[in-house]
Amino acid sequence: MSFLKRIKIQLKRVYNPHTIFLNKLRKQGAIIGKNVQIVDKGSFLYEPWCAELIEIQDEVVIAAGVRLVNHDSSYANIFGKLPTKYGKIIIESNVYIGVNSIILPGVRIGESSLIGAGTIINKSIPPRSVVVGSPCKIIGTIDKGVEKYIKMIDNDNELIDFIDVGGSYSEIMSNHGFKSDQYIMNAYNEYYKKNKE
Template identity: 45%
Template sequence: MKEIDMKRNLSEFDKMINEIEYKQNQELMDLLLENKKFMDEYNDLGTTDIKTRKKLLKIMLGYIHESVDILPPFICDYGKNITIDEHSFINHNCTILAEANVIIGKYVRIAPNVSIYTVGHAENPLKRKEGYSYAKKVIIEDNVWIGGNVIILPGVTIGENSIIGAGSVINKSIPKNVVAAGNPCKIIKEIEE
């Protein structure tokens, strides 16, 4: 009973970030639009104004190490839910839909056109019509390399040192020290240390 009462008292944002089913509302739309203003400014800068781009990334994202670079265009919605650790690099045209937390470790390499989704919509068509969604965090551990055009779905963890082949769709977590690829993404081989 206490858990049900707690869920009722949470804002829709708190439900979203805590991976509890939530309903889109004005609070969430306002947060989304606020982030989009910074994102539009970021993408209008192009690639050469690195200093201003890094300043905007620090405003948009929850945490980004100063050594990280993200090449525009870059699309994200709730940027404050994204953390990116040192010496990671994200190439052009990355989309991160971070309704839940997206945690990117150290020395991660993300190729162009990668999409990371934490959000899904209610299966029940009536609830979906009313705007209900769910979110599950995505974790990309240290020293991961993600090839171009990869799609990472809600709730996935990619283990340390792993490589994801271009064009993969990842719907289940991938362990550390493997090469994986395909749709759905499957382990191809282990990486020898």
């Protein structure tokens, strides 16, 4: 292996944009656990001046466009001398938050919950819940949800494919490190290349 190639590998280990972003959140006061994935750091919105009100525990995946809103100044802005509401947001371990969801102040999302795309979380969610809607509504448990999901795998919907990309994000990260995103894209491309032949 050439000297330059070894240097590039070492730089990728040190300069990982995802790790840098999570460390930035930590420096601003947020509590961030292990194996947290924020899919699109550019579209992840939060309020850096009150980042200490954010706690994201281990094994959490936050999809693109998610917003964490730790304050509400609406009444204070309209009526003047009213105080502004600030509240913690706690996302417990092993939670998935879907694309463009909004989490409002004073909310705890219980462990192993699944938040559907576009959901507005305005109240705390018990562990192992499946939640959708605006405002949010608990539609079931994660255990019943996975039963339905497994049944969908055997469905004959020609518009949907189920691709094994190697497990959860944390499993892929532990096996492939900084090459995880490339590994997932390769699995995706290989699947479609194989099935188009």
